[in-house]
Amino acid sequence: MDYYKKRTLTFPNSYVIDGYTVAGPKENDGRYKGFFDLALEDDMFGQNTFERAERKMFEHAIDGVIGKANLTNADVDALVGGDLLNQIISMSFSARKQHAGFLGLYNACATFAESLIVGSCLLNNGLENVVCIAGSHFSTAERQYRYPLELGVLRSPVTQWTATGVGATVLSNQCETSTPKVTRATIGRVVDYGIMDANNMGAAMAPSACDTLVTFFKDTETSPDDYDAIFTGDLGKLGSDILLDLTKQEGYDISAKQHDCGASLYWDEQQTYQGGSGAACSALVFNGVLLGRLRKGEYKRILLAGTGALMSPTTSFQGDSIPAITHLVEVCF
Amino acid sequence: MEKYCEITKDNYKSYVFEKMPKSSHWKNMFWAFLIGGTICVIGQAFIELYKLWFSIEDASVLASGTMVLIAAILTGLGVYDNIGRFAGAGSTIPITGFSNAVVSPALEFRSEGYIYGVGAKMFLVAGPVIVNGVTISVIIAILTLIFGG
Numbered sequence: 001m002d003y004y005k006k007r008t009l010t011f012p013n014s015y016v017i018d019g020y021t022v023a024g025p026k027e028n029d030g031r032y033k034g035f036f037d038l039a040l041e042d043d044m045f046g047q048n049t050f051e052r053a054e055r056k057m058f059e060h061a062i063d064g065v066i067g068k069a070n071l072t073n074a075d076v077d078a079l080v081g082g083d084l085l086n087q088i089i090s091m092s093f094s095a096r097k098q099h100a101g102f103l104g105l106y107n108a109c110a111t112f113a114e115s116l117i118v119g120s121c122l123l124n125n126g127l128e129n130v131v132c133i134a135g136s137h138f139s140t141a142e143r144q145y146r147y148p149l150e151l152g153v154l155r156s157p158v159t160q161w162t163a164t165g166v167g168a169t170v171l172s173n174q175c176e177t178s179t180p181k182v183t184r185a186t187i188g189r190v191v192d193y194g195i196m197d198a199n200n201m202g203a204a205m206a207p208s209a210c211d212t213l214v215t216f217f218k219d220t221e222t223s224p225d226d227y228d229a230i231f232t233g234d235l236g237k238l239g240s241d242i243l244l245d246l247t248k249q250e251g252y253d254i255s256a257k258q259h260d261c262g263a264s265l266y267w268d269e270q271q272t273y274q275g276g277s278g279a280a281c282s283a284l285v286f287n288g289v290l291l292g293r294l295r296k297g298e299y300k301r302i303l304l305a306g307t308g309a310l311m312s313p314t315t316s317f318q319g320d321s322i323p324a325i326t327h328l329v330e331v332c333f
Numbered sequence: 334m335e336k337y338c339e340i341t342k343d344n345y346k347s348y349v350f351e352k353m354p355k356s357s358h359w360k361n362m363f364w365a366f367l368i369g370g371t372i373c374v375i376g377q378a379f380i381e382l383y384k385l386w387f388s389i390e391d392a393s394v395l396a397s398g399t400m401v402l403i404a405a406i407l408t409g410l411g412v413y414d415n416i417g418r419f420a421g422a423g424s425t426i427p428i429t430g431f432s433n434a435v436v437s438p439a440l441e442f443r444s445e446g447y448i449y450g451v452g453a454k455m456f457l458v459a460g461p462v463i464v465n466g467v468t469i470s471v472i473i474a475i476l477t478l479i480f481g482g
Contacts, residue, residue, distance in 0.1 A: 048444070049444040051444075143441055147458070148437040148438045148458070149414070149437070149440075149441060150409075150411060150414045150433070150436070150437035150440055150441070151417070151433060151434060151437040151438075151458060152413045152415075152417015152420070152424050152425065152433050152437075153414075153417055153418075153425070154356075154361065154417065154418065154419070154420075154422075155418060156356065157353075157355065157356055158354065193346075194342070194345065194346055195345075195349065200353065203349040203353065207345070238352065238353055238354070242348075242352065245340060246340060249339065
């Protein structure tokens, strides 16, 4: 593998064969209505617990993307991905039904971008087909990270709404037809600017997004002008505003190019305040929306910067600040 | 932001605080007053109703029980959290808020069974209120005993 300078890698043969998305009902009522392969009418998905529902969404997405890419389960060499729950149970349990090797990942909401990086690395080491996957479920995340669902509390205006959905991508080391490619990536480092408020994840993550983006531009000697769009994961509206200030300070004006998967997921009337959060945001938008736009030629080169807040309720109660990470992939067609 | 000509790790928190949207205190207070007041008026109406048959003490206890029951049912129906979303303390402070705080985790953790789920997690939210309430009552009782009353 060609090591670029510092934290940026290049991938000569990481082809994006196809993507598949399973979205919750609220997500399919949002701005990207109709973009998803499977939209649930009920977020219980016919199961008796929300955890089982999330697991079933993962199982569906894995089988769905394998079928869409005209492969069989036996063709898949490895499965890489994760979710937000403790011990990444949704991902691990859904991998039981697969033959492929499995690498469980956790980088909070940056997990999808992380899975594309790990998957691309595996392709450079002889594997042929890899499924990269990440997702989250509002009701399982809410009770793990915050309050019971039916508790009547006033939500802070800086909060975001954990998106329900799973997005999966098949990456292959060869493709006969023309298809988007993951060409470069920057591995994020953990950045902590001392934000303590677990509601304000956008502010906690923005410095890490700035760090990774600036590192990528410096390492590759590119600028925001070289890209059609820069999609951040789930900074939300406030986090995006902060990112624009921070990157401008570093000499890169990304205001014309930056979009946030989370902030754009819902309509304002859906009362999500700063927009969506969760591993599902970038996984849903990349597989449901961006791949299509790349194929149609609306975009030629894009950056996807998955952002993750790495706190847990334990660290928050113990008075620790929120560390954050951002992984970035460059996708070209 | 002209005030922050350079955002650094040191001034980041104050920069964020200035930039973030704030809760509207007047709006929150208005809704808390309106909803909280309405809940109290309903409670008072039950006391007046029960007074037709019972003593004032019994009527008060019965009215509290009725309000707890109504809030528990509204929690189960998924209504109470929607009220709380804009009423804030207006729906948290009355006894109905306590009912919501006990019933919502009980419902939520039903999936882990009656022992480790409902039994263990039921007081997840209300537990600290009970513990601190009892502790502070004991401290005040001791102070009253010492300094007379």
